[in-house]
Amino acid sequence: MGVKVGVAGASGYAGGELLRLLAGHPEFDLVAATAHSQAGSAISEIHPHLTGLDLITKPTAPEAFDGADLVFLALPHGQSAALAQQLPESVRIVDIGADFRLSDGAQWERYYGGPHAGTWTYGLPELPGQREKIANSTRVANTGCYAVTTILALAPLIAAGLADPEDVVVVAASGTSGAGKSAKVNLLGSEVMGSLSTYKTGRHQHVPEIKQATGARSLSFTPVLAPMPRGILATVTARPLTGDDPHEVLKNAYANDPFVHVLAADHWPQTASVGGSNAVHLQATRDVDSGRIIAVSASDNLGKGAAGQAVQNANLMFGLPETTGLQIYGVAP
Helix, strand or coil, X not given: CCEEEEEECCCCHHHHHHHHHHHCCCCEEEEEEEECCCCCCEHHHHCHHHCCCCCECEECCHHHHCCCCEEEECCCCCCHHHHHHHCCCCCEEEECCCCCCCCCHHHHHHHCCCXXXXXXXXXXXXXXXXXXXXXXXXXXXXXXXXXXHHHHHHHHHHXXXXXXXXXXXXXXXXXXXXXXXXXXXXXXXXXXXXXXXXXXXXXXXXXXXXXXXXXXXXXXXXXXXXXXXCCEEEEEEEEECCCCCHHHHXXXXXXXXXXXXXXXXXXXXXXXXXXXXXXXXXXXXXCCCCCCEEEEEEECCCHHHHHHHHHHHHHHHCCCCCCCCCCCCCCCC
């Protein structure tokens, strides 16, 4: 018997992706899954692609995880803290929601509303020194999907003194699964297909997280809803402060990171290349007209942006190779 694992919020897209990854993980044994309105249903009824995984979901309550060594919280923002407080200190937790990501309580209240629950170790291993902090933590706050895609493109450029932290602009397109599984008129197929639209324009909740992790001080972020199920493509531009090559800066920063691939010159990231994986593809250049730095990043919002990242963090927390049970390469076509 390996590490006994539970998933709270197993009926959502991120929860379903977690279940898929855990079903194939050699060291993690899924022993409990909870849902809200679908409690009492078999996993295979909620997620037909997981036929054969016939664990019955329970209501989301602390007793559902009795005996678990690790619990993933895949709950809506603002709902993780109450459950986390009721779980024993001996249980390690990875929260996929936003409750514990931010260190500034005022920023939480500004973007999410309500009281700030506190701050856990930030779950992005590729940031300098963060692997060790995650490995030594029992409580880890997973990254946001837009956030991780943007942070990995931007953080090394600011850290190297190349990108001006006072002048960063991001436009990022995401698939519809990033909005969750709840029925919403604006996410109906007839509303989304053949159309692009911005949303939460000028006020997206991942802005303070990106600034916190990268050191950016002024950030304009525009999210775009794209007619595809999953994937994020982020285009990050910044005013340069030095003449260094942004492509080389990214290559050097991620030379030893298994999930981050800086593509060869003139090869540009695409969401199809990272689908179903925990990988991020990066590229960077300079605009020949304005001279601005352009960095493009692609990820699977349910992979590196949610469930895959959570499993990577959990692997580190239990002393496992961080690639255990995760795909480095995407699925094509």
